[in-house]
Amino acid sequence: MAAFRLIEGQFRDCCLKSGYREVRTPTIEYLHLFTSAGTLTPGMIGRVYSFLDWDGWSGERVVLRPDGTIPVARLYIDCLADSGLARLFYVTNIFIFDDSGSRERWQCGAELIGAGSPVADAELISLSLEMLNGLQLDAKVRLAHVGLIKGLLSSLEISPQEQAATLDQVLDGDASALTRALAARPDIGNALLPLLTLKGQSSGFLKNLKALVASDLPALVAPLDDFISVVSLLDMMGCRYEIDLASAAGFEYYTGVTFQLFAGGEKVGGGGRYDALIPLMGGGDVPACGFALYADRLMSLKERPSRTAPLVLVRAKSGELLKDAFGAARRLREAGFIAELELRPEQPAGNWLLDMQDTSPRFALSRRGTERFEAGSIDDVLTLLEDSGAGKNSPA
Numbered sequence: 001m002a003a004f005r006l007i008e009g010q011f012r013d014c015c016l017k018s019g020y021r022e023v024r025t026p027t028i029e030y031l032h033l034f035t036s037a038g039t040l041t042p043g044m045i046g047r048v049y050s051f052l053d054w055d056g057w058s059g060e061r062v063v064l065r066p067d068g069t070i071p072v073a074r075l076y077i078d079c080l081a082d083s084g085l086a087r088l089f090y091v092t093n094i095f096i097f098d099d100s101g102s103r104e105r106w107q108c109g110a111e112l113i114g115a116g117s118p119v120a121d122a123e124l125i126s127l128s129l130e131m132l133n134g135l136q137l138d139a140k141v142r143l144a145h146v147g148l149i150k151g152l153l154s155s156l157e158i159s160p161q162e163q164a165a166t167l168d169q170v171l172d173g174d175a176s177a178l179t180r181a182l183a184a185r186p187d188i189g190n191a192l193l194p195l196l197t198l199k200g201q202s203s204g205f206l207k208n209l210k211a212l213v214a215s216d217l218p219a220l221v222a223p224l225d226d227f228i229s230v231v232s233l234l235d236m237m238g239c240r241y242e243i244d245l246a247s248a249a250g251f252e253y254y255t256g257v258t259f260q261l262f263a264g265g266e267k268v269g270g271g272g273r274y275d276a277l278i279p280l281m282g283g284g285d286v287p288a289c290g291f292a293l294y295a296d297r298l299m300s301l302k303e304r305p306s307r308t309a310p311l312v313l314v315r316a317k318s319g320e321l322l323k324d325a326f327g328a329a330r331r332l333r334e335a336g337f338i339a340e341l342e343l344r345p346e347q348p349a350g351n352w353l354l355d356m357q358d359t360s361p362r363f364a365l366s367r368r369g370t371e372r373f374e375a376g377s378i379d380d381v382l383t384l385l386e387d388s389g390a391g392k393n394s395p396a
Contacts (some may be wrong), residue, residue: 003299004106007135008091011108011293014131015089018123023088025071031061036280039066039374041252043172047096064095068109068253069274069290070273070281077283079103085114091295105186106295113278116287118229121257121273125230126237128261128269137301141241143231143378146272147223148245148256151176154219156181171252178246189262200243203231206233223256230257253277261293264301269293310385311350315342321356328354328363331378337385370376 012022031050034040034239041046050063065071072088080086089110097103110127112120113300125141132139148172153163157179167175200206210224218378219336247260251274273293278286312332316325324340339352355364363375365384375381 002293002304005301006291006302007295007298009107009355010134011091011131014127014134015087015110018087018127020087020089021077024073025065025075025090025091025092025123027065027067029071029074031063032191033074033281034063034066040070041096041168041172042109043168044096044251047098049095049097055290060087065092066094066096066354068092068094068107068278069111069251069253070110071284072111072290073113073278073281073288076111077281078280080113081283081286083114086101087112095337096319102296107292108295109290111290113288114286116288118226120287121230121289122233122237124271124289125259126239126242128259128271129239130262131293132263132268132312135298137268137298137303140262141239142247142260142262143241143243144245144247144258144260145223145227145256147226147256150180150218151219151223153181155217157349168252168356170246170255176342199245199320202242203228203235205243226256229237229358253280256289259291262296266297267294268301284314300369309336309338310352311338311340312352312354312385313340313342313347314354314356316356318358320380321358324362325349325356328356328378328381331382335385337384352385 015022019038025076034048035045039236044066048063048066050061052059053062065298066088072090074358076086078086087110089108091106091108093104095104108131111222112125115224129139129141146167149167150163153166162181166177166181173233200209205227206224210221210228213220213224231241231243241259251272253274253276254272255275256273260267261269271289273287273289275287278284312329312331314325314329316322329339329341338350340347351368353366353368355366356362357364361374361376363374363378363381364372365381366372367388371388373384375384
């Protein structure tokens with residue numbers, strides 16, 4: 001919990017300072033929100049917890065939320081649509097099962113709804129990196145664009161059903177699905193297949209790619225222009241990233257730039273643009289983008305934080321001194337220290353030990369058994385602690 005609170009606090013601080021407002025959505029949601037018009041891939045829908053919410057003679061199929069974005073989109077449609085632009089964030093649990101045995105996971109998510117410009121995409125990528133850098137993690141960003149993948153699939157002249165099935169496989173993490181689709185059409189795929197192996201780290205890479213395909217693949221021009229605009233902003237901000245055209249893992253509702261975040265050798269988050277989601281949910285033509293960080297994985301990368309204030313163990317040598325001990329502990333806490341009452345003789349002492357004495361002076365303060373001071377009042381004890389450098393912000 002100490003690691004979780006550290007991550008949660010850092011995330012909330014970053015979001016609040018960037019103008020985002022915190023929201024909380026229900027744990028139980030309507031299943032149709034996640035199945036209508038393919039808001040989640042079939043692979044994900046097969047791993048959710050759904051059941052019938054029985055009510056009298058009728059009932060509705062509901063689900064433990066497997067995703068944080070769709071409930072926030074519903075919140076926007078129901079309550080915030082009149083506000084236009086909305087910057088929202090949340091820390092929430094989601095429920096989805098997989099082979100690892102994990103069932104409940106925690107996410108830190110942010111959604112920017114009502115803005116369709118590349119600046120909005122760059123803002124969210126920058127916010128996610130700011131959060132991870134604040135945790136002192138060396139984060140890496142991998143960029144892709146769903147529009148480019150859709151453009152490649154449409155160039156194969158395969159049926160819409162085949163295009164949708166291949167896209168689902170790619171978004172479920174099967175990067176080779178696109179390679180297989182191209183290989184099935186050697187007359188076209190042999191020319192397109194090299195595009196999937198290309199990787200770059202600058203907007204110039206995309207500009208060169210556009211020059212190569214613009215005449216033969218006009219369906220790629222618009223998504224490439226959008227991709228170039230976002231990446232150019234990241235270049236301007238000094239963000240480090242890698243472009244990997246075949247790495248667009250995520251949700252079926254993504255429509256534009258997507259990004260995955262890595263730290264410590266594992267994926268710790270991801271996000272992207274989902275301009276079609278709110279229209280699919282009946283909320284009108286409202287563009288949006290967002291991301292989620294995986295708190296469980298981040299916790300495994302962070303050591304347990306140490307105490308943020310010195311610990312003082314308060315000891316009463318007799319029952320008659322307990323009243324004074326409780327009062328002294330309360331004053332210490334008010335001053336910003338951590339104060340524990342000694343309940344057992346073998347209880348480990350903290351940074352400081354405060355003995356309550358039935359003779360004058362009433363207080364004896366010692367530091368790990370090396371120094372001993374006496375004081376006539378709790379105010380004198382606090383002065384001794386401050387003079388010794390044991391302020392409330394000192395390391396424990």
